[in-house]
Amino acid sequence: MNPRLVRGSQPTSFMRQIFLFFLGISLLQTCLAPAHAQGDDVELRDTLEKAYLKWRDAMLRQDALAWAGSISRYRQTVIRNQVVSERQPFPDAVFDSPVVPPLLTGLRLLEAQAVGETAHLVYYGKIDMGQGKELVRDNLLKLKFARENGVWKYDSNRVSRMDKAPPEVLKALQDGTRPEFLDSAEFTPPGKMPPTPPLCRVPDFKAGYKLESFGYQTTLSANGSSYEPVQDGLNQQILIGGLVKGRNEVTLFIKPVPRPEGEKPVLQIRVYLVPDDPAKPSREVLRWAAPESGVPEKVTLPIEVK
Structure with missing residues (x-):
């Protein structure tokens, strides 16, 4: 079931940014493999970036219809259920956030990969989320996507902080070396999206x-x-x-x-x-x-x- 624009229903304060960086922030502490070709798929990259920018544009314009059409059914439902459970108005609360979806300009693509009905783009560089220039640092950004009816849609993204990563990891990334962690399970699309949860009820109490x-x-x-x-x-x-x-x-x-x-x-x-x-x-x-x-x-x- 596609929960498009169930208005009038009513998450925690964390919902102010969960729809943007839904999976939160993780710390990367891994090693690097010897340098080799990136091997990213140019056509896949172009398709996925267009899907992300479509979602980003909907967020900036606070266009609920465009947002619903640009995000995966799974993520849309999860967000809707969290907003409703917080007794906040849906879809209005989706746009109530000081966080700005980052531009991809200036970021270096590390990988474009698709497995089954899932895909991701992984970037390295200064990720600007509107948090102030002094807080814009070199980090990793992973954008996740799902293919529905043959069309790639944005799903979610994740920032991996690099401020405490080993010096050799940072140096190698800055030198353009392909990191070994891209071959790990965490940086491999799962191939299949989780089942879309049912629409939850509108509660009397949070x-x-x-x-x-x-x-x-x-x-x-x-x-x-x-x-x-x-x-x-x-x-x-x-x-x-x-x-x-x-x-x-x-x-x-x-x-x-x-x-x-x-x-x-x-x-x-x-x-x-x-x-x-x-x-x-x-x-x-x-x-x-x-x-x-x-x-x-x-x-x-x-x-x-x-």
Whole structure:
């Protein structure tokens, strides 16, 4: 289903830039391979750059129809669901950001690659997102694309910061050496896009959760959405679809995993209402911890909100 312009529906403050750099910022600390030819596909590069610039133009003009037509169905749906879950207006909130999609002028292309129905462009250079000249530094920019009905559409992008990369990595990049990390899984298009999630409901309340899972691999599911499994870690984020007045529920799928000797497993979840006013505290509506006697493979936890 293509969720084009579901107006009147209503994400966190991070949504102000999640639609631009959706996957966030990562730190690159890798080595380089010996220099060899780039081997980028000129025709593919031209096609993908045109797709990106089409999306960029829609963002700058705040043209909701053009934005919906230039971005992948998967990313459009993910963004819509996050905006709605934040009780913000969609699609208006998509354009509420101080971040400017960067121009590609002056950036050096490291790779243009397509695998199956996915592709990417990877650049190196000064990436200007309108954050002030003193903050414009040499970094990596990866643009991701998806092919739908034979047409390449922009999906998302990612900036990899280089300020703490090993000196030899920076020197080699500056000298024009092709980096070895381009052959890694992280810099290889996956070949297939994730399934497009269903459109989530418009919630009565913005809600979040905090899941601690040590000694277990735990997957949370709620409102038709499943989240990435948490194993020996902590995950805290907004609940897609939020909460409504009356009965709600979340489901945990649990698999025990080995723990270091002497360390006890821990599994607990908190669900809380997030007020629209950031000055006000959140209100807990669910707290559950796994009993020491053990946990089932699946547990469904009801939440009543008045």
